[in-house]
Amino acid sequence: MEFNKFKVSSLMDITARPDLVFLRGHGSWLEDDTGKKYLDFIQGWAVNCLGHSPKEVVNALSEQSRLLINPSPAFYNKPSVELATSLVDASCFDHVFFANSGAEANEGAIKLARKWGKVHKKGAYKIITMKDSFHGRTLATMSASGKPGWDSIFPPRMEGFIKAGLNDIESVKELIDDDVVAIMLEPVQGEAGVIPSDKKFMQDLRKIADLNNLLLIVDEVQTGMGRTGTLFAYQQYDIVPDIMTLGKGIGGGIPLSALLARDSVCVFSHGDQGGTYNGNPLCTAVGLSVLNAINNSNFMKSVVVNSDFLSQGLSNISDKYDMNGERGMGLLRALVLNSDDAPAIVELARNSGPTGLLLNAPRSNLLRFMPALNVSKDEISLMLEMLDNLISKILKR
Structure with missing residues (x-):
């Protein structure tokens, strides 16, 4: 054509x-x-x-491309350390892993939760996600998603994802058993039609997670980086999640995403997680410029x-x-x-x-x-x- x-x-x-x-x-x-x-x-x-x-993105790309583009994620680089530090300082999390897309960040969150379940919950692996949710287009994130019809594409689907109803706390409680390790949701379901989670629902999820020794994962690929009126949407719910994923806005148009977690959750061993382009200085330099622009009281x-x-x-x-x-x-x-x-x-x-x-x-x-x-x-x-x-x-x- x-x-x-x-x-x-x-x-x-x-x-x-x-x-x-x-x-x-x-x-x-x-x-x-x-x-x-x-x-x-x-x-x-x-x-x-x-x-x-x-101009923030253009300047960051121009300046960083003249210095260093990708030394390999096997080494530290200045922009990735600076961006990780800034994200930690601006949030409730302690550590950051950089990836290239929201789906990849969500894959990392799923892996981290299951590894935590292996270490701390006798191999618990199931994750409660929400009906009509959207977490990406990889095999695992499609299985995690509740988008209608996706359970019949690319069979067999990955097992271990069970669906509750957004803003229906009883439907969450009914799914909890010894094999459940985490609850994962978008603060606002974007693909489903921009449906916000209720504040009480989010706070009840945090209570249920604490009561049952579960992780609470917020997928802020679409809602993070100032989109909802605060730097991160979870901040409007007065909760402290265990894991958060970022994508889309964090790179301002450049492929960049992030997996953030509290220290007690970070159980990856060397080799469990990685990627050729993860945390490369070119993209993280852009991410730092975007964060600095957004994380400003007048901007917000x-x-x-x-x-x-x-x-x-x-x-x-x-x-x-x-x-x-x-x-x-x-x-x-x-x-x-x-x-x-x-x-x-x-x-x-x-x-x-x-x-x-x-x-x-x-x-x-x-x-x-x-x-x-x-x-x-x-x-x-x-x-x-x-x-x-x-x-x-x-x-x-």
């Missing part, structure tokens, strides 16, 4: 992509090979927390202000068209429609001209919004105006 001057059939066909090729981006905007510009409220699925090609205040502004704007649209409201935490939000028009709205938004709008529909009746954390109020206003017009056009059809 070819369009314009690009032959795209050389790429493996693993998702439905529109017929456009992006050439450049800056902040909240992308530009394709025809020169058309798009207001981006997906940002790589919450990856580009500082927008496209932010702006995130909270813009979150409220976006939330109110989406609520106004919902009221205007008699929809089912909006929900979310921080700048991870969803508009719940009263129809299955979300995919049509996404397509119309992208194809509308002369300026396009990039939106995401994880469910047919729901739109998800993941703008850059430094999105401006004017850009939010423009998105809301465009969305209002799009919905009106869809309804007239």
Whole structure:
């Protein structure tokens, strides 16, 4: 398949992509090979927390690439030590392992929990995860996920993952036996439709974990790094998890993720965990620049202000068209429609001209919004105006 001057059939066909090729981006905007510009409220699925090609990332890449790119994870390097120290100082955790993707970080969390169960719980290995959850696309993280239909893909599925209902503490209690080692969940289920965990539910999970000698794992691949209005979402629940995973926003667009754990949980022996690119100085230098930008009181205040502004704007649209409201935490939000028009709205938004709008529909009746954390109020206003017009056009059809 070819369009314009690009032959795209050389790429493996693993998702439905529109017929456009992006050439450049800056902040909240992308530009394709025809020169058309798009207001981006997906940002790589919450990856580009500082927008496209932010100066922090560009400068870190440029400076570090002239110094050292990858000496091997068998040696210490300055950026990885500095980023690990900063993450530990900013959280309740003691140690960090760097990886390349959220799924890889979650694989590490699963391995660490099972190793801890082997050492401290007579080989306990089962992990309670949540229905409709999403933890990645590796074999283990697909088995851990509760996404409908995934239990029948790539059989046999990895055993040891049992599903409870989000915000249903009784369903968690019913699953606990001597073989259970941990409870793992997203503070906000992103792929399921931006469904936040209740504060009481999270606090009850911590109590149940303590009572039954279980680990509590929070998957903050999507919610971490300021996305929900605090540096980490768990901080809004007043709990102390045992393990946390980060991805997406931690690299600001560069492949980087992290597995963080409390000292008492860190039972890996040498050789249990590793990877060719893990903790390389190029990516961790970028991660440090992103963390320094986000972990600033004025920056986070702006995130909270813009979150409220976006939330109110989406609520106004919902009221205007008699929809089912909006929900979310921080700048991870969803508009719940009263129809299955979300995919049509996404397509119309992208194809509308002369300026396009990039939106995401994880469910047919729901739109998800993941703008850059430094999105401006004017850009939010423009998105809301465009969305209002799009919905009106869809309804007239």
